[in-house]
Amino acid sequence: MITLNGRFLTQGLTGVQRYAREITAALDALAARGEAPPMTLLAPPGASGLEAFRHLAPRTAGSRGGQAWEQWALPRAAEGLLLNLGNTGPLLAGRRQAVVIHDAGVFDTPESYGWKFRLWYRVMQRGLARRGARILSVSEFSAGRIAAALDIPRADIGVTLEGGEHILREAADTGVLTRHGLEPGRYALVIGTGAAHKNLGIVRRAMAAQGLVLAVAGAKDAAVFRTGEADAGGEVRALGRVSDAELRALYENALTLLFPSRYEGFGLPPLEAMWCGCPVIAARAGAVPEVCGEAALWFDPDTPDALGEAIATLATDATRRQSFIAAGRARAADFSWEAAARRLLGFVTT
Known part of the structure; x- marks a missing residue:
């Protein structure tokens, strides 16, 4: 028993x-x-x-x-x-x-x-x-x-x-995009809590350089992205807590999921994203490399410029972005x- x-x-x-x-x-x-x-x-x-x-x-x-x-x-x-x-x-x-x-x-x-x-x-x-x-x-x-x-x-x-297949259990609620003024392919998604190890402070400047909106699911407000500089730049939409149906829609329409965490015991959001066909940009840290393998675009969590370069790659190279989508779906099927x-x-x- x-x-x-x-x-x-x-x-x-x-x-x-x-x-x-x-x-x-x-x-x-x-x-x-x-x-x-x-x-x-x-x-x-x-x-x-x-x-x-x-x-x-x-x-x-x-x-x-x-x-x-x-x-x-x-x-x-x-x-x-x-x-x-x-x-x-x-x-x-x-x-x-x-x-x-x-x-x-x-x-x-x-x-x-x-x-x-x-x-x-x-x-x-x-x-x-x-x-x-x-x-x-x-x-x-x-x-x-x-x-x-x-x-x-x-x-x-x-x-x-x-x-991670639970994220496909409910039909995508695309109304979440309309409610928050998000255009498909014109925003990057972050699953944020503000905990220190999540390393969210490096994200905003990298997004501003690309002219993209940063959509933050889970965060109560955009304050978790304050860098301490007078003008960090970039537009942040704090979505608050979202349902699985809304999260699926956010994954499926995002340019990418950004996952800059320095420490993760597993890393469930990247796996959910790959199930949904959302390419992942992640810090090579913690357990996330075990989850994503070579299906993610990696960057050094101590180098903000590297994150900006990775975002630019997916924003400007449609062929490479599609290759990460395909690799992500194949990788997700192993879990x-x-x-x-x-x-x-x-x-x-x-």
């Missing part, structure tokens, strides 16, 4: 929760076909969306939510192996659990997190490793960094990878949520 930690069903949708939801959906599909061991999805009170995973015998337990539920109620109610998909797990479950840790960011890029969050994650993840929990991750890069941070052998960490779920099961059932 495997018990899935369903705490993610009470949380907002970020990359980690996306992974948890898509992996759980893939496991549900495998269970429906009789291709998975017995599993149950256990969630806190108030969890939404349990009905979407009916082949995993979903149920709730306990009377509280959050960390209290995960640390106290979950290990008492779980049967068999407890599988945690979102960076955290109950210390009380010890070695009868597996935990997917997506990156070692709280150790490697501490400036991107508040001190309370950083301290708790460091203490909890080190405690999980010391108590014998099986540690998994989503990329070779992350596995290596986690092994170093938690002082465990790299060979003991399984790598599941991720998928799927079903394949990731099967890899995950392979690690926890042997």
Whole structure:
């Protein structure tokens, strides 16, 4: 028996929760076909969306939510192996659990997190490793960094990878372009949060030199692109949070996805972009080279001029842009949520 930690069903949708939801959906599909061991999805009170995973015998337990539920109620109610998909797990479950840790960011890029969050994650993840929990991750890069941070052998960490085909699940909502005054092929897309390691400050000047609009999905306002200079230039459209249907339309009509992050545990936006036929310009850093291979146009994250040159290449050379689109689609086909779920099961059932 495997018990899935369903705490993610009470949380907002970020990359980690996306992974948890898509992996759980893939496991549900495998269970429906009789291709998975017995599993149950256990969630806190108030969890939404349990009905979407009916082949995993979903149920709730306990009377509280959050960390209290995960640390106290979950290990008492779980049967068999407890599988945690979102960076955290109950210390009380010890070695009868597996935990997917997506990156070692709280150790490697501490400036991107508040001190309370950083301290708790460091203490909890080190405690999980010391108590014998099986540690998994989503990329070779992350596995290596986690092994170093938690002082465990790299060979003991399984790598599941991720998928990106979910972005094609809904029809593209092209109304998002009209609402924000975006012309197809005349804007570059950034998925932005403003975290320090996302390295968004170098983007605006590079865009201004090309006379293109910068569309920022996920950012609350354009302030995350302030460079400290009096005139950074360039037009920025802050789109805020967008739906998957809107995001698909943004990918499909953008000149390119810009992904300047210095540190990524996987890099889901580039994979989504490649599924949608959007060429990717990315900093060669973190796990992103594992995801994109030679299907992206790379630049040095410490050299803003290199980013400008890469944007100019896609803006002026239609043949080369099409070659990156084709390469991206071929590369994306190597990643799927079903394949990731099967890899995950392979690690926890042997």
